[in-house]
Amino acid sequence: MKLIACTEGHSSKIEAFSLEMIAAARSLSQAGDKVVAFFAGRDAQAASASFGVADQLIAACAATSDLIPAETYARLLRDVIAVESPSLVLVPYSANGLDVAADIAARTGWPLISYVNEIKRDGESLTVVAQMYGGKILAECAVGLPAILMINPGAFPEATPGPIDTARVRMIDAEPALTSGKVKMVAIEVPDYADVDLTTAERIVCVGRGIGDEASIDLARNLATMLGAEIAGSRPVVDNGWLPKLRQVGKSGQKVKPKLYLALGVSGAPEHLEGMSHADLIIAVNTDPKAPIFNVAHYGATCDLFDLVANLSDRLRAGSGR
């Protein structure tokens, strides 16, 4: 079986979930199989320095663009699929991956299964466990090959980064595909981190819609201050204007990796997990024992967040004599 693991990066950075895609492919592979990492971006060096766990790296690079748009990425990947004839293509559930997987599925006619958490292999048969209804239902289904699987962030541990030798690297010039596409990359805008840079925060207290209203955020903010943590929010909290955009964690917010992530009233939608599932210690508080945040949490409490915040704040205050 040949497996293609789709990876991403911009400028000279590799996205962390790239190593998860390679780990997922590697965990499925058996003797005689081949794991091919496909990379499209600016910096083939960064990919070559990291993807040693793969059997081969196909790197489509363009020196003129920091980021390869999904349209171009899909086009390059289609060419690779035509040559390599893989049985399985693993795409990350990322902003880019959403467009790429749909494009490939529509053009190849291959089945696409999204929100995949688990893949089981028995000989040449594959079964996946995929999330439905925001993770409240886990569906197990058999996969007819060839197929495309869109993998949830954090579903597989990252492969250990290491160099791949040059004999196993095939370079493709992405420039022609880039210039002939309809979508053009204009610029990457780096946010102004003067207020806060969650990406470097060591402790984060994140509030979700379960916090109820803007006024209640102060309770979580006070707790965060006592813990020496930054306050952050899920997208609904930011969309409601209760916290600024720079404090949003997730797919369309910040990708964080603190030592402590305390999630209060956050359900754990895949788009949220994409931003925080690599935190060292995740503690989740949610009244719903089936909330998907508990799938990634190291510790969880199925209690009312307001009870927990009040009790913990009292104890911290008593401990510090304040």
Ligand SMILES: Cc1cc2nc3c(=O)[nH]c(=O)nc-3n(C[C@H](O)[C@H](O)[C@H](O)COP(=O)(O)OP(=O)(O)OC[C@H]3O[C@@H](n4cnc5c(N)ncnc54)[C@H](O)[C@@H]3O)c2cc1C
């Ligand atoms: C393209 C795209 C990009 C997205 N980007 C992001 C992103 O960057 N970040 C992001 O967060 N989301 C993002 N989303 C939205 C995402 O799909 C979810 O809708 C969102 O994460 C849900 O936020 P939540 O967990 O705060 O709210 P909900 O899903 O409504 O969950 C609230 C939780 O609070 C619990 N709760 C309620 N009251 C209490 C209480 N008193 N005590 C304890 N628990 C309680 C409930 O049981 C529930 O689980 C994106 C979606 C799309 C389509």
